[in-house]
Amino acid sequence: MGPDAAKYFKRIGIVGAGNMGTMMSFGFAEQGVDVSLWDISGTNVNRALQMAKDARKEEKTVIGKIDCFCDIHEFTESLNDSNPAVYIFSITHGDPADSILKMIKDDLRAGDIILDGGNEHYRNTERRQRELEKKGVHWVGMGVSGGYQSARRGPSMSPGGTKDAVEKVLPLLEKFAAKDRRNSKPCVAYIGPYGAGHYVKMVHNGIENGMLSTISEAWSMMHKSLGMPFDEISRVFERWNSKGELRSTFLVQIGSEICLKKKTPEGDQRGEGAGRFGFVLDDVLDKVVQDVDNTEGTLYWTVSESAFRHVAAPTIATGHFIRVASGNRDQRLRVAEKLNIPGPHKANDVRDKEALLEDLQRAVYASFLCSFCQGLELIARASKDEGWDINLGTCIRIWRAGCIIQAEHILDLFETVFSSSSGQSQPIMNMKLIDEISSDLHKNFQPLKKIVLKAMEWDNCVPSMSASLEYIKYEGGTMLPTQFMEAEMDYFGAHAYDKPNVKNEDPGEPNKGAHHYEWKPA
Ligand SMILES: NC(=O)C1=CN([C@@H]2O[C@H](COP(=O)(O)OP(=O)(O)OC[C@H]3O[C@@H](n4cnc5c(N)ncnc54)[C@H](OP(=O)(O)O)[C@@H]3O)[C@@H](O)[C@H]2O)C=CC1
Ligand SMILES: O=C(CO)[C@H](O)[C@H](O)COP(=O)(O)O
Structure with missing residues (x-):
C-alpha cells in the first residue's frame, strides 16, 4: 500500500464514528487522505479524536489528517474545496441514515458522491438514489466487509449505483481495499446499478x-x-x-x-x-x-x-x-x-x-x-x-x-x-x-x-x-415426498398437479399444474 491515494481525493468525509467509521478514517488517513469525521454523539467524536491523536503518535503510518466535527454543517463545509465531495456513511441503516441525509441534503452539491458503507436494505438504497438524482448527487450503496479490523487495514467492498460515480472513486477505494495475496488485486469492484452493491453485501x-x-x-x-x-x-x-x-x-x-x-x-x-x-x-x-x-x-x-x-x-x-x-x-x-x-x-x-x-x-x-x-x-x-x-x-x-x-x-x-x-x-x-x-x-x-x-x-x-x-x-432428489404434498393440496384446494411421463409436464417448467382430481366433492 502506498500513501498516494490523496492524488485522487485530498479529503473525504466520514459520517459515523462507531467501530467501522473510526477505523475507516484511520485506514484512509494511512493512504494519505485527510478525513473529516462527524458523529451524532459528542462522546463518539471525542473518543475518535483521542484515538486519532494516539494513532498519529504511535502509528507513524497514519499520515493524513483526521479532523473530528460535532457540528454537521461545519463538517460538510470542510469538504467545500473538494469537487466532487466524497462522503462515506457508516451508521445504522434505515431511519438513522435517512435522518442524517436530511440534515446534510441542502449542503450537497451536484456531482457529490455518497458511499453508504453501512449494511443497508437495497430498496432503501434505491429510494435514496432516486431522491438524490434530482440534485445530481450520487448515492452509492457500498457493502463493506471484514469487521473493524479490516475497516482499519483494508476491507472488501461492493459498490453499486451509477457506474460513472463509482468509477470516479474506484482508484481511491482500490488503494484502501484489501489485496488478494496471490496477485495484489484490490478486493473492490463496481458491482452493478441501483441496489446491486448492497444486495451483494x-x-x-x-x-x-x-x-x-x-x-x-x-x-x-x-x-x-x-x-x-x-x-x-x-x-x-x-x-x-x-x-x-x-x-x-x-x-x-x-x-x-x-x-x-x-x-x-x-x-x-x-x-x-x-x-x-x-x-x-x-x-x-x-x-x-x-x-x-x-x-x-x-x-x-x-x-x-x-x-x-x-x-x-x-x-x-x-x-x-x-x-x-x-x-x-x-x-x-x-x-x-x-x-x-x-x-x-x-x-x-x-x-x-x-x-x-x-x-x-x-x-x-x-x-x-x-x-x-x-x-x-x-x-x-x-x-x-x-x-x-x-x-x-x-x-x-x-x-x-x-x-x-x-x-x-x-x-x-x-x-x-x-x-x-x-x-x-x-x-x-x-x-x-x-x-x-x-x-x-x-x-x-x-x-x-x-x-x-x-x-x-x-x-x-x-x-x-x-x-x-x-x-x-x-x-438433487428424484423421488421427493412432495408427490404426496401435491395430492393433499389438490384434495383440499384444487391446486392441480402435473403427471409423470407427460410431455411439457414431466419435468416441464415450474408452472401451475394441469390436472385436478375431484377427491371429495364439496
Ligand atoms: N461491525 C461490523 O463488523 C460491520 C458493520 N457494518 C455496518 O457498518 C455500519 C456501522 O457499524 P458499526 O460501526 O459496527 O456500528 P456502531 O454501533 O459502532 O456505530 C453505529 C454508528 O451509527 C450511529 N447512529 C446510530 N443511530 C443513529 C441515529 N439515529 N442518528 C445518527 N447516527 C446514529 C451511532 O451513533 P451512536 O453511537 O450515538 O448511536 C454510531 O456512530 C452499520 O450499518 C453496520 O451494519 C458493516 C460491516 C461490518
Ligand atoms: O457486516 C458484517 C460482517 O460482514 C457485520 O459483522 C455485521 O454486524 C453482521 O451483522 P448481521 O449478520 O447481524 O446483519
Missing part, C-alpha cells in the same frame, strides 16, 4: 452466517461430544485452515485463535477477559443478540429475499433461526425445563477419532459449499429479476481478502468456473449444475451424512449441517 452476510452456524456446530461436537479441550480444537482448526478444502478460511482461522485465547490477570485494554484461569471463551454465553434490536438486518433480509425469490437457502436460513432462539435465552431455559430433552453428551463409541475428525472436516466443507451455492444462486436470481447484470466472478474476486467469507478453495472452484463461462450468454443460475461443485458435493455427502447421524446420536444441535444435508438431498 447482504448475501455475503447470509453466506457468512451459514458458515458461522456450521463452524459453531463443529466446535460443539468436538467440545461437547468428543470432549476435546479448547486448545486441542484450536489445533484442529489450524490444521483445517492450513491445507485441503478448508484452507485459508477466515472463520476457521479465527476459530483457532478464539480457542487459544486464555484469560490473563489484567485482561484486555478494558479489563475484559481478566482472570487467573481458563479461556476467554468460557465467559461467552450461547446468546446471539446482535440483531434483536433490528439495527442489523442483513441476515433476515437474506432469508426473506430467498423466500421471496424462490431460492432455497436452508443452510443460511437455519443459521438465522438458531440465532433468534439463542438470543432468547430466558425463554429457552424455561422451555427446556418443560421439554426435558437431553442436551449434547459425551460420545463413548468413538473408535477412530482421527477418522471422525476427517469426516467432520469434510462435513464442514460441504456445508460451507452449500452456503455459497445458496448465496450465489440468490444473487444470480436477483440480478436477473432486477436487470443488474452482476458478474458472479466479480463477487468471487472481491471476496478473496478482507472479508469474512474468505475461503480459498471454494473461491478457487468458483473462479475457475466463472472465468471459463464469462463468454456465455446465459448466466449460471444453479451452482449444483457446475461439474466441479456437484462433484465435491457428491464426494462429501457421505461424510456429511455420517456427521449428522452422529450429531443426532449424541444430541448435538446441528441446524446448518443437517439443513445442508437435506438441501443436497432435495435439490
Whole structure:
C-alpha cells in the first residue's frame, strides 16, 4: 500500500464514528487522505479524536489528517474545496441514515458522491438514489466487509449505483481495499446499478452466517461430544485452515485463535477477559443478540429475499433461526425445563477419532459449499429479476481478502468456473449444475451424512449441517415426498398437479399444474 491515494481525493468525509467509521478514517488517513469525521454523539467524536491523536503518535503510518466535527454543517463545509465531495456513511441503516441525509441534503452539491458503507436494505438504497438524482448527487450503496479490523487495514467492498460515480472513486477505494495475496488485486469492484452493491453485501452476510452456524456446530461436537479441550480444537482448526478444502478460511482461522485465547490477570485494554484461569471463551454465553434490536438486518433480509425469490437457502436460513432462539435465552431455559430433552453428551463409541475428525472436516466443507451455492444462486436470481447484470466472478474476486467469507478453495472452484463461462450468454443460475461443485458435493455427502447421524446420536444441535444435508438431498432428489404434498393440496384446494411421463409436464417448467382430481366433492 502506498500513501498516494490523496492524488485522487485530498479529503473525504466520514459520517459515523462507531467501530467501522473510526477505523475507516484511520485506514484512509494511512493512504494519505485527510478525513473529516462527524458523529451524532459528542462522546463518539471525542473518543475518535483521542484515538486519532494516539494513532498519529504511535502509528507513524497514519499520515493524513483526521479532523473530528460535532457540528454537521461545519463538517460538510470542510469538504467545500473538494469537487466532487466524497462522503462515506457508516451508521445504522434505515431511519438513522435517512435522518442524517436530511440534515446534510441542502449542503450537497451536484456531482457529490455518497458511499453508504453501512449494511443497508437495497430498496432503501434505491429510494435514496432516486431522491438524490434530482440534485445530481450520487448515492452509492457500498457493502463493506471484514469487521473493524479490516475497516482499519483494508476491507472488501461492493459498490453499486451509477457506474460513472463509482468509477470516479474506484482508484481511491482500490488503494484502501484489501489485496488478494496471490496477485495484489484490490478486493473492490463496481458491482452493478441501483441496489446491486448492497444486495451483494447482504448475501455475503447470509453466506457468512451459514458458515458461522456450521463452524459453531463443529466446535460443539468436538467440545461437547468428543470432549476435546479448547486448545486441542484450536489445533484442529489450524490444521483445517492450513491445507485441503478448508484452507485459508477466515472463520476457521479465527476459530483457532478464539480457542487459544486464555484469560490473563489484567485482561484486555478494558479489563475484559481478566482472570487467573481458563479461556476467554468460557465467559461467552450461547446468546446471539446482535440483531434483536433490528439495527442489523442483513441476515433476515437474506432469508426473506430467498423466500421471496424462490431460492432455497436452508443452510443460511437455519443459521438465522438458531440465532433468534439463542438470543432468547430466558425463554429457552424455561422451555427446556418443560421439554426435558437431553442436551449434547459425551460420545463413548468413538473408535477412530482421527477418522471422525476427517469426516467432520469434510462435513464442514460441504456445508460451507452449500452456503455459497445458496448465496450465489440468490444473487444470480436477483440480478436477473432486477436487470443488474452482476458478474458472479466479480463477487468471487472481491471476496478473496478482507472479508469474512474468505475461503480459498471454494473461491478457487468458483473462479475457475466463472472465468471459463464469462463468454456465455446465459448466466449460471444453479451452482449444483457446475461439474466441479456437484462433484465435491457428491464426494462429501457421505461424510456429511455420517456427521449428522452422529450429531443426532449424541444430541448435538446441528441446524446448518443437517439443513445442508437435506438441501443436497432435495435439490438433487428424484423421488421427493412432495408427490404426496401435491395430492393433499389438490384434495383440499384444487391446486392441480402435473403427471409423470407427460410431455411439457414431466419435468416441464415450474408452472401451475394441469390436472385436478375431484377427491371429495364439496
Ligand atoms: N461491525 C461490523 O463488523 C460491520 C458493520 N457494518 C455496518 O457498518 C455500519 C456501522 O457499524 P458499526 O460501526 O459496527 O456500528 P456502531 O454501533 O459502532 O456505530 C453505529 C454508528 O451509527 C450511529 N447512529 C446510530 N443511530 C443513529 C441515529 N439515529 N442518528 C445518527 N447516527 C446514529 C451511532 O451513533 P451512536 O453511537 O450515538 O448511536 C454510531 O456512530 C452499520 O450499518 C453496520 O451494519 C458493516 C460491516 C461490518
Ligand atoms: O457486516 C458484517 C460482517 O460482514 C457485520 O459483522 C455485521 O454486524 C453482521 O451483522 P448481521 O449478520 O447481524 O446483519
